[in-house]
Amino acid sequence: MSAGKKFRDALNANQPLQIVGTINAYSAIMAKQIGHQAIYLSGGGVANASYGLPDLGMTSLNDVIADVQRITSACDLPLMVDIDTGWGGAFNIAKTIRDMEKAGAAAVHIEDQVAQKRCGHRPNKEIVSTEEMVDRIKAAVDARTDKDFFIMARTDAFAQEGLDAAIARAKAYVEAGADGIFAEAIQTEEHYRAFSEALDVPILANMTEFGKTELWSKQQLGEWGVGMVLYPLSAFRAMNKAAELVYRTLLNDGDQKAVVDTMQTRMDLYDYLGYHDYEQKLDALFAQGKNK
Numbered sequence: 001m002s003a004g005k006k007f008r009d010a011l012n013a014n015q016p017l018q019i020v021g022t023i024n025a026y027s028a029i030m031a032k033q034i035g036h037q038a039i040y041l042s043g044g045g046v047a048n049a050s051y052g053l054p055d056l057g058m059t060s061l062n063d064v065i066a067d068v069q070r071i072t073s074a075c076d077l078p079l080m081v082d083i084d085t086g087w088g089g090a091f092n093i094a095k096t097i098r099d100m101e102k103a104g105a106a107a108v109h110i111e112d113q114v115a116q117k118r119c120g121h122r123p124n125k126e127i128v129s130t131e132e133m134v135d136r137i138k139a140a141v142d143a144r145t146d147k148d149f150f151i152m153a154r155t156d157a158f159a160q161e162g163l164d165a166a167i168a169r170a171k172a173y174v175e176a177g178a179d180g181i182f183a184e185a186i187q188t189e190e191h192y193r194a195f196s197e198a199l200d201v202p203i204l205a206n207m208t209e210f211g212k213t214e215l216w217s218k219q220q221l222g223e224w225g226v227g228m229v230l231y232p233l234s235a236f237r238a239m240n241k242a243a244e245l246v247y248r249t250l251l252n253d254g255d256q257k258a259v260v261d262t263m264q265t266r267m268d269l270y271d272y273l274g275y276h277d278y279e280q281k282l283d284a285l286f287a288q289g290k291n292k
């Protein structure tokens with residue numbers, strides 16, 4: 001079954017589908033074993049975690065592909081990837097889609113910001129014309145080889161143009177072939193309901209922390225017609241806070257005793273990785289070698 005088909009099946013089976021950010025391969029393994037059904041690679045996350053950069057369109061297609069490949073080789077959950085503005089014009093976008101499919105991604109979202117993009121929850125975003133974004137979507141849709149590969153259009157228009165204009169854009173994007181709409185940085189029940197009533201494709205709600213949107217529950221969002229709920233950087237933010245505490249404690253206390261309880265144990269780490277199965281195989285191989 002293709003990654004895209006798996007994603008669509010998960011979407012159909014869950015109202016709404018929770019999609020959790022997994023900053024690396026190991027996080028993806030944990031998310032799967034805990035019971036999640038869809039995972040996400042954040043553009044901001046790749047920039048921050050893998051390159052130490054802000055989320056300002058400075059990472060390339062290949063930078064993101066490298067992280068996609070690491071995650072899809074380790075975990076077979078359907079992965080949605082943030083492809084920012086698609087990295088260029090129609091030919092570049094087509095290449096982006098082909099490379100994402102080959103790397104095992106199930107879904108992408110492409111946004112209507114200018115190439116000098118910003119995080120969707122920051123001020124002073126600029127967006128391209130509806131026509132230009134429609135061309136981006138058509139290029140993406142034409143390039144897919146798996147008809148189930150899920151192509152979502154993200155609109156950042158609400159902040160600058162307001163609700164009605166953002167919905168009008170979303171309609172044009174669906175007309176151009178978008179399979180879903182990521183309504184970025186909208187805020188209230190009324191906004192979510194308006195998007196979902198106006199469109200007959202699934203709507204994504206971005207529950208990113210410390211942004212412009214309240215942290216609504218999946219039940220609430222589901223009632224308002226939302227089909228997908230995204231937690232792009234939640235685990236990453238928590239990991240960073242935990243690491244910060246460890247680094248400070250080591251410096252201040254001269255040892256880590258005060259924070260050992262906050263750490264995942266060696267046993268838990270190994271359990272997620274199936275370490276003991278590998279070890280048994282290794283032991284068996286060594287034993288065979290000795291019997292010869």
Ligand SMILES: C[C@](O)(C(=O)O)[C@H](CC(=O)O)C(=O)O
Binds near residue numbers: 118120
């Ligand atoms: C979803 C997002 O595009 C991302 O890169 O993860 C970001 C998340 C964030 O910065 O909180 C966005 O909303 O722009």
Ligand SMILES: [Mg+2]
Binds near residue numbers: 042043044055082
């Ligand atoms: Mg992003």
